[in-house]
Amino acid sequence: MRVDIVSIFPEYFAPLDLSLIGRARANGTLRLAVHDLRGWTHDVHRTVDDTPYGGGPGMVMRPEPWGEALDALAPAELTPPRLLVPSPAGVPFTQAMAHELAAEPHLLFACGRYEGIDQRVLDHAATRMPVTEVSLGDYVLFGGEVAVLVILEAVTRLLPGVLGNAGSLAEESHAHGLLEAPMYTKPATWRGLPVPEVLRSGDHGRIARWRRDEALVRTGRRRPDMLTGLDPQSLDKRDVAA
Numbered sequence: 001m002r003v004d005i006v007s008i009f010p011e012y013f014a015p016l017d018l019s020l021i022g023r024a025r026a027n028g029t030l031r032l033a034v035h036d037l038r039g040w041t042h043d044v045h046r047t048v049d050d051t052p053y054g055g056g057p058g059m060v061m062r063p064e065p066w067g068e069a070l071d072a073l074a075p076a077e078l079t080p081p082r083l084l085v086p087s088p089a090g091v092p093f094t095q096a097m098a099h100e101l102a103a104e105p106h107l108l109f110a111c112g113r114y115e116g117i118d119q120r121v122l123d124h125a126a127t128r129m130p131v132t133e134v135s136l137g138d139y140v141l142f143g144g145e146v147a148v149l150v151i152l153e154a155v156t157r158l159l160p161g162v163l164g165n166a167g168s169l170a171e172e173s174h175a176h177g178l179l180e181a182p183m184y185t186k187p188a189t190w191r192g193l194p195v196p197e198v199l200r201s202g203d204h205g206r207i208a209r210w211r212r213d214e215a216l217v218r219t220g221r222r223r224p225d226m227l228t229g230l231d232p233q234s235l236d237k238r239d240v241a242a
């Protein structure tokens with residue numbers, strides 16, 4: 001997968017050299033480039049923002065540098081990338097979207113700062129490529145950079161060969177529309193706290209049932225919205241009893 005990121009703070013992306021994302025880059029699974037938006041400015045002050053039309057607080061990112069950046073990174077004669085614009089006004093980012101993005105050959109992230117990017121940049125880009133404004137949740141960040149780190153981590157770990165144990169993808173929270181049951185490792189008792197007996201029983205049927213019950217209870221307590229959204233077909237009789 002190819003990924004381009006445009007930002008006025010390229011230094012935010014230093015962590016992408018680390019750990020599993022760093023390894024995916026080193027072995028070519030992920031071809032990632034970070035670009036400084038100011039490289040597409042032409043004035044001495046390398047200006048990227050201006051005051052909003054209609055008034056109001058804060059600044060808006062001017063369209064010209066963004067237009068040049070997108071022309072350079074998504075040239076009309078080549079297959080266009082999917083443009084992702086992190087914004088608290090976007091559609092919610094979910095595990096389902098992470099799977100969708102992991103299947104794309106080329107992602108282009110445009111990191112806005114201040115009150116956002118002039119809307120015409122996105123409207124114009126949408127005549128050339130798919131554009132998605134995406135939000136991490138109902139809170140406000142300074143800019144899109146940290147959101148891109150989050151999205152890229154969720155997407156990269158779904159790329160073939162990035163996770164050593166593909167089974168961990170099938171088991172994890174959100175894979176079945178439920179939160180994951182709690183996990184334990186050795187020692188069997190720690191500070192007087194025992195690991196639940198069932199997990200040490202060796203009875204795989206009982207263990208699977210216990211984990212399913214814990215996942216249902218945890219999801220009901222922490223994320224009742226996820227339980228009401230569950231497909232009734234995915235529940236078995238013993239779920240309903242529990």
Ligand code: 6GU
Nearest residue numbers: 086087136139141143147
């Ligand atoms: Cl994706 N960007 C910004 N700036 N703020 C956010 C966000 C994204 N998601 C939640 N808050």
